Amino acid sequence: MTSYNSIQKALYLAFQRQEWAQLREAVPLTLSEADLANLRGINEKISLAEVTDIYLPLSRLLNLIVGTKQQRGLVLDEFLGQKPSNSPYIISIAGSVAVGKSTTARILQALLSHWPEHPKVDLVTTDGFLYPLADLKRKGLLQRKGFPESYDMKLLVEFISAVKAGKSRVAAPLYSHVTYDRLEEQQLVCQPDILILEGLNVLQTGLDTPVDIRSPFVSDFVDFSIYVDADEPLLKQWYIDRFLQFRQGTFSDKSSYFHHYATLTDEEAKQIAANIWDTINGPNLQLNIQPTRERAHLILQKGQDHLMDQVLLRK
């Protein structure tokens, strides 16, 4: 049952799945077989109905909003008699661990890059800004991974500020779910039209971090923010399911942090994943992620099987 609390009623317009699906209207965007195959490659579990009902209307809305911002920029450039700026439009995607942020981000990246007005869409995840594993261990933060203090927020704010300023090449650290650590390799962001920044912390204001790195916040640089939402029992189940999938694939890799879990029985693996949820990801959701939800411009509410059943859009 989809919830719609009193704060949300004051701030958002609510659309049931079918109402939202109709807002696709005549999206001048047709997906070829190759495009669909590409989207399938992002996540073979996502249905075509989910793409057409939820993501096409969303890409239409974002295209209109980005277009308004681009036009305003042109007006300002003309008024000031200056060269067009290279400042990208920044979209953030927040939500719990395992809610489907990275899947949503990758689908939006693929769909938004089809629009001729903004073909270059880059995607960065804030996982790369977690402190390296050795630092987390040294600081006793391994059981707090994903909590505000486990991220180098200063580096993240510097990164987003440089991208927003239109710098020609900005490096972002990369994270690996296999090694559970930051990689040597970095990602270069080179003046995209749109940057999608995905991570559980993108709506956080860092009030519990030292004053010198508290402000500005990531959201000061973000033009449009999305929160992907679902009830906690579903999230815990999706986390356990993903853990079981990793066990069959990723964990068998010798360099995997969880390699010693590869030989567990299903039941043992489920118990370990449930315990990680109950001690780390669940408390982080309740304390630090869910309280940021109503800061978002748009809330995507998922129900059973990751199907979106309600969309909330800021009035």
Ligand SMILES: Nc1ncnc2c1ncn2[C@@H]1O[C@H](COP(=O)(O)OP(=O)(O)O)[C@@H](O)[C@H]1O
């Ligand atoms: N729309 C969807 N339909 C079906 N499964 C999904 C969908 N989105 C995500 N998943 C699955 O849910 C799990 C978590 O998704 P993921 O994108 O990794 O989440 P996050 O980045 O928020 O941690 C993965 O196993 C993924 O395959």
Ligand SMILES: CC(C)(COP(=O)(O)O)[C@@H](O)C(=O)NCCC(=O)O
């Ligand atoms: C890297 C993360 C903080 C963020 O995850 P994501 O939202 O990308 O799934 C998370 O996957 C994590 O490692 N949490 C700590 C507890 C755990 O091992 O799940």
